[in-house]
Amino acid sequence: MRTGIATVCLSGTLKEKMQACAIAGFDGIEIFEQDLVTSPLSPEDVRKMAADLGLGLDLYQPFRDFDSVSEDILQENLRRADAKFRLMSRLGMDTILVCTNVGTATIDDDDLRAEQLSRLAQLAGEHGVKVAYEALAWGKYVNDYEHAHRLVDTVDHPNLGTCLDSFHILSRDWDTAPIEAIKPEKIFFVQVADAPKLSMDVLSWSRHYRVFPGEGQFELAKFMGHVARAGYSGPVSLEVFNDVFRQSDVERTAVDAMRSLIWLEEQSAKWLDAASLVPAGAGGDSTANAAGRRRYPMELATLPKVAEPAGFNFAEVKTDEPAQLETLLGQLGFEFDGRHRTKDVQLWSMGQARVIINEQAPSHSEPAIAALGFDVDSPVIASARAQQLKAPVVPRKVQADEEVFQGIAAPDSTEIFLCQGSPDGTAAWTREFGEGLEHPSAGAQAVIDHVNLAQPWQHFDEAVLFYTSALALEPQPFAEVPSPSGLVRSQVMQTSDRAVRLVLNLAPVIQQEAGQQGSGARKSYQEHIAFAVDDLVATARAAKARGLDFLRIPANYYEDLDARFALDPAFLATLKELNLLYDRDANGEFLHFYTATVGSVFFEMVERRGGYDGYGAPNAPVRHAVQYDSLHAHHVQR
């Protein structure tokens, strides 16, 4: 699949954008006109630079408001087109995007439109230019790709074809199956964009909220499957207008974009495989290969395959001041399994829940979640997949005889280790710890239930795609939780069996009033690891007996809980006594408590009763408010 991206997706100058696209490995780019107009580079400079960078200049865009106009405006438009065709020749470009008229269209007549497009195609032909005609979702008279293509068919000129843009098609819920009926030589260009399902006017939705494939909710693999079955094999190019990407680091965004196309390519191949198992519709020129898959002119590369992870292998907290953390884990019921034989690292466990305290941190580093281990079938295959998806590799020093961890860096720079799981939930690498230490008898049982990571606002969408594509987690619909410092966007990523639950939280941007400094940036939103136990009340009682500093829940909460659920008074008294939180839904019940925060980390203990599948979302505002209060009190003390 030939990969492309429109320069409008990225921040920076045209030069910076082109360099970032080359580094990310795109085959070609679309030049968004404004990026050229505002650039000090001459068309010839751009042409040379693209050649030097190995980037194709695949599409010049957009040319607006051409058709459905009176003859005098048409003359003006043809003059304008002529100027752009001459410019394209200097750029060495041969394809231009012409979108359906929004602003100046006054005549709704397909015959007239076809005649006007025919004149444009003829002019284009004289310049060796191909016109890719695209139906905007909000085009005044033409806003449906089938309508646009009927015009292309009517004109029947070799220099006029169709441009298919997934946003304009899927935002309007147009049926994508008829794409297969379009002759491949008449599809001049394909643009892809994903988007969250929002109910707002389609123009604002398009201009601000598009995201890269895999970061939204459109059925893009199906769209691409139909495109492949039509026989198209040209560029598949991202055109994503997004307020955040426009502000973010250009090189990172370009890599995120490339990852989305690599992932889409795989998903499209999968969709085609699945579709080939059922009787095909009016397909393109395809032939079945040995494996039953049909072959299409568009080559769709595949990736190393991974199944979803079987569970968390470990969580790692980094600090050079581990004392408080050790105390907290001990009070929760974790056992100290000793130090690593060569590294300055401790292991603590409670059944299959393993926490590593990594003391190899710069001085005065308060505890922070640094790494997560996941159980996968094959760490090498999973790592190969992640690397093909452009995940940065994390180097980990190992000694002879030690397990080699395959590590990659998540967008928030948390290190993700791909570990060899075992059916009994143990981990071979734990043998490297506690030499000479008598291993304690098996104590309380627990597993890591979920981990909650704070995401910088620039990298939230990127993180969703990262965990979807590299780790095979499935994004759930997001929620918004009120906190005293703003709404917190919360996005659950999980496996189908819920063995892995990862919560990505986008915390509010910190206010920086005069006199405040930004050192608390990470602190302002804390991260946590939650452990599931069978009997939370007993766990809490034991922890209390060991002196644990619980997050203190206000009395008002328990009154409200009683008003909502009419709880048994003795049970309510127990909840209140132990600072436990409670939630209930149609499927079951949820009990949980939080510890105080150390550095930017705190812990949660949970008990799931019945089929309860949530995270106690109604209780999140209480947690946020109490944590805000403690943090604030702490600051005032200082």
Next chain:
Amino acid sequence: MRTGIATVCLSGTLKEKMQACAIAGFDGIEIFEQDLVTSPLSPEDVRKMAADLGLGLDLYQPFRDFDSVSEDILQENLRRADAKFRLMSRLGMDTILVCTNVGTATIDDDDLRAEQLSRLAQLAGEHGVKVAYEALAWGKYVNDYEHAHRLVDTVDHPNLGTCLDSFHILSRDWDTAPIEAIKPEKIFFVQVADAPKLSMDVLSWSRHYRVFPGEGQFELAKFMGHVARAGYSGPVSLEVFNDVFRQSDVERTAVDAMRSLIWLEEQSAKWLDAASLVPAGAGGDSTANAAGRRRYPMELATLPKVAEPAGFNFAEVKTDEPAQLETLLGQLGFEFDGRHRTKDVQLWSMGQARVIINEQAPSHSEPAIAALGFDVDSPVIASARAQQLKAPVVPRKVQADEEVFQGIAAPDSTEIFLCQGSPDGTAAWTREFGEGLEHPSAGAQAVIDHVNLAQPWQHFDEAVLFYTSALALEPQPFAEVPSPSGLVRSQVMQTSDRAVRLVLNLAPVIQQEAGQQGSGARKSYQEHIAFAVDDLVATARAAKARGLDFLRIPANYYEDLDARFALDPAFLATLKELNLLYDRDANGEFLHFYTATVGSVFFEMVERRGGYDGYGAPNAPVRHAVQYDSLHAHHVQR
């Protein structure tokens, strides 16, 4: 008018919110339930604290999903209500908001609803509680205030009344005139919120985009006029869900909120005055007073009246390194009018365009726009108005015989001075400058055309209300301009005669990748002062002859300009030679150029031909790109 605000409008804890509301001068507050539930304060603590702060506890809210349910759910809901009524008694509160059912309603039957509301009213009566019933705009069966009120009328119980919320009414475009037909004793509460006109689902619009009155586009004065004519005299309380306010400094937001109510009060009185001049509809219990104004139970305080400013009096740039600025002004054609007789301040002028260079700045302060002077009829009255609108006063040291400037601080901390205008455009205070200096002969003529100020994202809406209410500027629809570091939101505020044009720009949040520091925060978006002249080409030629460092416009821009406008080749060559930008619309033409940036300031020279009323918006991306390039090059050099 009794002023109120819901705690959900503000950031922080319940305690912080209550303190901020008291400081801002609110009469009472609505307690949003979650703020109480998450608070360590007991209901009795809250009651005492409110009493100590002199804050009424006017409304407990919300109680959701009560009506239109089956009998078993109703029983549960009555039990829930009973718990809340008992809680309210501990708080010393007597009014609760019950909103129409969204989540659990299954039976659409007004008779049943009336019966269920009647049972609620009876229970409320036993607790001495008044139920204010509100139609949510997205209520399942009841989403229209007239429908909700018909139910209140049917039940006819002293403990059941209506709550009117401007958002729920105006977002659905319900007619507000029928409010006047509601008996005043049946209106238990009035909530106000403004909002920008957005086309999106009403729930998301309500939960994220409400703003304070004067910051949006709803006809709130009319809404309030109908409420007053109905004879209502209870609290008028802000209920504004806004993502930014939730993150902003609580005390500033509370003051912004209070300002909006003071302004709304005045606007409502004005609407009533205007409405009393035409035959009234079915009005409430009103009597005409001597001035023709009708009297209503709700007392609407007025403010000192101001007309819109007649023009800019001066602009002030602060720096302790004035050399580059002096050079730039001289090259533009400004004349040096001397130093102030007692202060370390210079005056430069070009006709009526006056620029003060204030050297009383901390060391190493690069030039930045510090103050703007506006010509008003009466500085004292304008200052009194601004102060009643909670604008902070700016102290300005003066010596005997010097003009006393009335100064207030804008939300972005720019100092706004209210000056005595003169019909001939001169300013008396200029006599304080240039003692002993021979005044140069009158040179080139210019006026300040517009000033462009960057606004921090937390204070953008606040700034719109500030300039609307304190300075009588009129907000125009906002635009969004692409720049290499993100979209820039641009909001024009102007007088009806365009003598004052102020542009508020909300720049993208700066990306803070690892290794970057935030010192460039102000720099990242520059501010400027634009001067209008009669002959821009001549001005530019003269400036070029004096060696001015123009912002250099790329050649590609002129090619595109020609493609768009088919300009006369000689004219196009002149534009290109002098780095002039050009725009044209149906009313006229616009020529302009920019200087290089000094500190965070640059200058623009413009010529308006015919009725051109814009700012060359199509050229803004070019300016942003070239400035970004220079800034970037500058950083790399360092």
